[in-house]
Amino acid sequence: MSIHQENTHVSHLTLDAVDSDGAIRESLDAVQGDTRARFLAKAGLFGGGAFGGAALLGLTAEGASAATAKSDVAILNFALTLEYLEAAFYTEAEQMLDSSGELALFNKVVAAHERAHVSALKGVLGRKAVKKPKFNFHGTTESEAKFRATAQVLEDTGVKAYKGQAPLIKSNAILEAALAIHAVEARHASWIRDLNGAPPAPTAFDKPLSKSAVLAAVAKTKFIVSPAKKKTARRRTTGATSPNFTG
Amino acid sequence: MTVARVGTLVRPGALAAVLGALLGPAAGVPAAHAAAGPFQLSEPGKLSRWAFVERTTVARAEPRRSARAVARLATLTPERTQNLVVPLERVERRGRLWLRVRLPVLPNGTTGWVPREHVGTYHEVRTHLIVDTSKRTARLVRAGRTVFRARVGVGRRRWPTPHGEFFIRNRLRGFQDATYGPLAFGTNARSAVLTDWPGGGFIGLHGTNQPRLIPGRVSHGCIRMRNTDILRLDRKMPIGTPLTVR
Amino acid sequence: MTDVITVDLVDREGGVREALDEGRGATRAQLFRRAIVGGGTFFAGGMLIGGLPKLALGAPSASQDVEILNFALLLEYLESEFYIEAVSKNTIGGETLAFAKVVRDHENAHVAALKSALGSKARSKPQFDFKDTTSDPDKFRATSIALEDTGVAAYNGQGPRLTKATLAVAATIVSVEARHAAWIRRITGKPGYGGAAANYPAPAVLDPSLTKAQVEDAVGKTGFIKG
Numbered sequence: 271m272s273i274h275q276e277n278t279h280v281s282h283l284t285l286d287a288v289d290s291d292g293a294i295r296e297s298l299d300a301v302q303g304d305t306r307a308r309f310l311a312k313a314g315l316f317g318g319g320a321f322g323g324a325a326l327l328g329l330t331a332e333g334a335s336a337a338t339a340k341s342d343v344a345i346l347n348f349a350l351t352l353e354y355l356e357a358a359f360y361t362e363a364e365q366m367l368d369s370s371g372e373l374a375l376f377n378k379v380v381a382a383h384e385r386a387h388v389s390a391l392k393g394v395l396g397r398k399a400v401k402k403p404k405f406n407f408h409g410t411t412e413s414e415a416k417f418r419a420t421a422q423v424l425e426d427t428g429v430k431a432y433k434g435q436a437p438l439i440k441s442n443a444i445l446e447a448a449l450a451i452h453a454v455e456a457r458h459a460s461w462i463r464d465l466n467g468a469p470p471a472p473t474a475f476d477k478p479l480s481k482s483a484v485l486a487a488v489a490k491t492k493f494i495v496s497p498a499k500k501k502t503a504r505r506r507t508t509g510a511t512s513p514n515f516t517g
Numbered sequence: 518m519t520v521a522r523v524g525t526l527v528r529p530g531a532l533a534a535v536l537g538a539l540l541g542p543a544a545g546v547p548a549a550h551a552a553a554g555p556f557q558l559s560e561p562g563k564l565s566r567w568a569f570v571e572r573t574t575v576a577r578a579e580p581r582r583s584a585r586a587v588a589r590l591a592t593l594t595p596e597r598t599q600n601l602v603v604p605l606e607r608v609e610r611r612g613r614l615w616l617r618v619r620l621p622v623l624p625n626g627t628t629g630w631v632p633r634e635h636v637g638t639y640h641e642v643r644t645h646l647i648v649d650t651s652k653r654t655a656r657l658v659r660a661g662r663t664v665f666r667a668r669v670g671v672g673r674r675r676w677p678t679p680h681g682e683f684f685i686r687n688r689l690r691g692f693q694d695a696t697y698g699p700l701a702f703g704t705n706a707r708s709a710v711l712t713d714w715p716g717g718g719f720i721g722l723h724g725t726n727q728p729r730l731i732p733g734r735v736s737h738g739c740i741r742m743r744n745t746d747i748l749r750l751d752r753k754m755p756i757g758t759p760l761t762v763r
Numbered sequence: 764m765t766d767v768i769t770v771d772l773v774d775r776e777g778g779v780r781e782a783l784d785e786g787r788g789a790t791r792a793q794l795f796r797r798a799i800v801g802g803g804t805f806f807a808g809g810m811l812i813g814g815l816p817k818l819a820l821g822a823p824s825a826s827q828d829v830e831i832l833n834f835a836l837l838l839e840y841l842e843s844e845f846y847i848e849a850v851s852k853n854t855i856g857g858e859t860l861a862f863a864k865v866v867r868d869h870e871n872a873h874v875a876a877l878k879s880a881l882g883s884k885a886r887s888k889p890q891f892d893f894k895d896t897t898s899d900p901d902k903f904r905a906t907s908i909a910l911e912d913t914g915v916a917a918y919n920g921q922g923p924r925l926t927k928a929t930l931a932v933a934a935t936i937v938s939v940e941a942r943h944a945a946w947i948r949r950i951t952g953k954p955g956y957g958g959a960a961a962n963y964p965a966p967a968v969l970d971p972s973l974t975k976a977q978v979e980d981a982v983g984k985t986g987f988i989k990g
Contacts, residue, residue: 327969366639368556372954379963386968409614409633412556412607429938437931442923446972449919449937453970456938460945461964470949471865471942474872475935495638503640506569506599507756512692513701514595515721516676516708516737 425459434478555606567757576629580615621705653732670741698724911944920972
């Protein structure tokens with residue numbers, strides 16, 4: 271028996287028919303369940319948290335050791351920040367974007383991937399994981415044209431970011447995980463470029479970007495909202511003046 | 518006193534320039550297909566949304582910069598809290614996103630279109646407050662279940678509490694005026710008859726120093742509750758909750 | 764010589780066939796679970812999906828870089844000749860031909876870069892026989908998917924063994940192979956991808972690695988390399 275790549279053309283793509291995320295999630299649960307028992311026996315690797323995430327990246331107890339280099343932790347947290355941003359962007363677009371067909375499928379699949387990347391990186395970092403920032407995507411999750419352009423930039427930038435960091439990673443296990451994610455982001459980039467009518471692979475070699483260059487580019491988008499400046503919604507909507515209602 | 522804050526906004530042109538710089542070689546992005554129709558953002562009782570007004574803006578009759586101005590929206594309410602809007606729908610016209618929002622102007626129920634970038638990120642609420650003026654009841658519903666009930670005082674026939682769809686836009690407390698009880702909620706509803714009431718004649722939802730009048734047609738339009746009830750409601754009802762008066 | 768490259772390319776122990784035969788009636792979720800929990804790899808539609816294999820890693824060194832880059836050069840020679848031949852035969856047509864032309868140029872550039880890096884230590888180009896995988900459009904697409912996916916896995920497998928300077932160079936290549944893979948997968952599968960996540964441009968959360976031995980074995984089974 272062989273698997274034949276068929277060009278079956280589905281006239282109406284129904285997302286319900288595609289249980290991609292369900293299948294992957296189920297199998298991941300099985301892996302996490304299995305390795306969690308082993309990790310619990312060697313408690314305190316990263317002080318609690320989702321061990322499952324580390325298992326997803328194929329990191330055993332040896333790989334995700336408490337002696338992880340500070341520079342590797344910084345790199346993982348840099349990656350986590352980018353993944354937080356992408357996951358939040360695509361997750362918001364899943365709700366707020368009026369899209370259909372393959373673009374909606376792209377959105378759903380990539381959102382699931384980025385959420386899984388967040389979960390995996392948080393699992394490896396444990397207590398050392400940075401907190402998820404607050405975001406404001408300024409309408410880019412609500413307009414199809416803006417979504418397309420933003421997704422393309424986010425994916426291309428993600429590829430460059432991982433590529434820039436790879437040679438700096440000290441742990442082989444973490445490098446392997448970073449390369450695994452890096453290739454997936456490149457697939458995302460190729461896919462959305464193709465959807466946008468742009469060349470999926472514009473050059474024979476992809477260039478890296480330094481961490482500072484990536485962070486500067488991200489800062490320019492103003493997607494990340496600085497939490498320190500914002501009062502809670504409750505405080506902002508509560509006043510102390512005497513009411514002047516009709517009574 | 519709440520200080521007015523204007524958030525930093527990225528206008529569509531500025532964002533495009535930033536994205537263009539990041540993209541490198543020009544990448545053609547296809548024009549979006551014509552939108553099927555407005556995208557619904559709020560459905561009282563199910564999922565409703567609200568957003569802060571980030572900069573003073575003008576709500577227009579159509580989603581067009583040249584359309585007639587219907588109302589000006591400031592960043593602060595008359596009570597000096599941060600102003601909010603409840604967006605009902607969203608459309609995209611010529612690359613700009615517009616939201617149709619409920620306005621605090623007469624006639625009650627007036628809506629207008631504001632540019633998306635003038636309001637902040639969406640907050641979600643799943644609660645819905647329903648006031649029945651003939652039964653003199655208020656109930657708060659969440660996910661189809663009633664989670665709060667109380668008797669209320671409503672406007673007398675001369676100054677009726679207006680019927681329609683509104684929203685709770687702020688909360689006041691710590692003030693010294695027992696006629697309003699310990700806590701008052703502001704809404705975007707206006708009295709249709711007390712049009713020259715100082716401050717505009719806004720309808721509020723508040724406590725009272727005359728609990729024995731409740732239930733009844735007793736006020737100039739406001740919805741009154743016993744003080745224990747309004748405090749109980751405050752624990753369950755977030756600002757931005759839609760208010761239906763019938 | 765097999766009809767379709769995909770399954771035979773990597774199914775050494777017949778474990779995949781076994782899973783598939785058992786799989787009549789099994790949900791895809793169950794197949795994934797068996798594969799990943801069992802520590803094996805599951806191959807569907809050209810893509811290896813599974814946990815990351817434990818890689819035996821020697822310390823990076825200049826001489827090891829040479830060995831690894833020559834391994835990469837062999838794969839790039841293979842891809843480059845495959846696309847050159849397909850374009851010159853000119854029977855695949857349409858979007859697939861446009862893809863082949865661009866990718867041919869990229870793979871040629873990769874060959875040139877690796878040869879330049881290796882200098883006199885660069886291996887020679889072997890003879891290839893691609894049979895009708897370069898003329899039959901469906902076989903071309905299936906083969907291209909397998910070659911690009913496997914190329915990504917090969918580079919990812921070698922990454923941790925390289926010195927950092929060489930890794931930086933390899934990293935600029937592997938993401939382009941991943942772009943190629945997603946591109947030809949999209950051409951082959953759109954708009955519905957046969958309803959299977961395994962056929963998507965990005966079929967998995969993580970791109971797995973293969974060891975050198977696994978890649979050599981898989982490539983050997985294709986019968987493409989003649990000498």
